[in-house]
Amino acid sequence: MYYLKDYREGEKFVGVYLCKQKQILKTKAGKTYYSLTLQDKTGTADGKIWELNNGIEEFDSLDYIYCEGMVTSFQGNLQMNISRVRQCDEGEYDPADYVPCTEKDIEKMYQEILKYVASVHNPYLKKILEKYFVQDKEFIKNFKKHSAAKSVHHGFMGGLLEHTLSVTNLCEYLAGHYPMIHRDLLITAALFHDMGKIDEISDFPQNDYTDDGQMLGHIYIGARAMEQAADEIPGFPARLKNELVHCILSHHGKLEFGSPKVPAIMEAMALHMADNADAKLQTMTEIFKKAGDDMGWLGYNRMMETNLRQTSPDSD
Numbered sequence: 001m002y003y004l005k006d007y008r009e010g011e012k013f014v015g016v017y018l019c020k021q022k023q024i025l026k027t028k029a030g031k032t033y034y035s036l037t038l039q040d041k042t043g044t045a046d047g048k049i050w051e052l053n054n055g056i057e058e059f060d061s062l063d064y065i066y067c068e069g070m071v072t073s074f075q076g077n078l079q080m081n082i083s084r085v086r087q088c089d090e091g092e093y094d095p096a097d098y099v100p101c102t103e104k105d106i107e108k109m110y111q112e113i114l115k116y117v118a119s120v121h122n123p124y125l126k127k128i129l130e131k132y133f134v135q136d137k138e139f140i141k142n143f144k145k146h147s148a149a150k151s152v153h154h155g156f157m158g159g160l161l162e163h164t165l166s167v168t169n170l171c172e173y174l175a176g177h178y179p180m181i182h183r184d185l186l187i188t189a190a191l192f193h194d195m196g197k198i199d200e201i202s203d204f205p206q207n208d209y210t211d212d213g214q215m216l217g218h219i220y221i222g223a224r225a226m227e228q229a230a231d232e233i234p235g236f237p238a239r240l241k242n243e244l245v246h247c248i249l250s251h252h253g254k255l256e257f258g259s260p261k262v263p264a265i266m267e268a269m270a271l272h273m274a275d276n277a278d279a280k281l282q283t284m285t286e287i288f289k290k291a292g293d294d295m296g297w298l299g300y301n302r303m304m305e306t307n308l309r310q311t312s313p314d315s316d
Helices: 104-118 123-135 138-144 159-177 183-192 211-215 219-233 237-251 266-293
Strands: 011-026 032-040 042-050 064-074 077-085
Touching: 011 042, 011 077, 032 077, 042 064, 077 159, 104 123, 104 159, 104 183, 123 138, 123 183, 123 219, 123 237, 138 159, 138 219, 159 183, 159 266, 183 237, 183 266, 219 237, 237 266
Parallel strands: 042 077
Antiparallel strands: 011 032, 011 064, 032 042, 064 077
16 A cells, blocks of 8 residues: 555545544635545645545545545645545455554563663662553553544554653663662653553554543653552551652643643753653654755744754755
């Protein structure tokens, strides 16, 4: 099949894709059109059906659809203008082609996680880590396969694992560079910082916010889980529990970015900086991968708050 990442502006668009989302909207002139999010294992693309004619058959969100149209561009992003569409029957597609997945080895990444768990010396933090990453088989299964976001960064199967390991690697460096950091606390917080996303975001192919995600959010869900788990470990120091929970609560850094608290200890600040760095650099990576050979300015990006462009090849 021809994957979404391989399309370029001006090309004909033909193939079977997962309709991840379908919205029925109206133009300013009052004309009805469909706005779609199309998905395959390489990512997602914006689709539009401007003319609801006889070539447009009935379909809905999470249907696999055969599409024909042209690839255009809107505000620096590719857009699929669809002229014909129909719902596909079983046998016309392989579901494995439509679930985006990490390009890294999931089992190798998880072994790196286990090395970090084994490296923690504090007995209370070690127990809480082993409770989840060694003993809880359901958590392990979900942690390995889950995404880290709906769309912004690491929005693919294995994304939560990949992001968590990347953040923990950055935190390991920071702990070694700044001796005042409580290394065991920082590593534990890094490994758990996004655990709430397992309950915040549904499994693929939906990969969308759950009721808990909409009402509570992953920060609160994760902090609550840490507090409850610490309470189940006899003698877990109250001060250490509060410090661990604080790191989870403050890892987005600022109140306007969704943090219930602003980092007040070094470990919380280090975790926020590592999380922010990995999220933003991965976001840029995914944007530039989609851009392919386009070396021009790609337009304003809301998360980065700037216009983006790839580094020129002659910078090597």
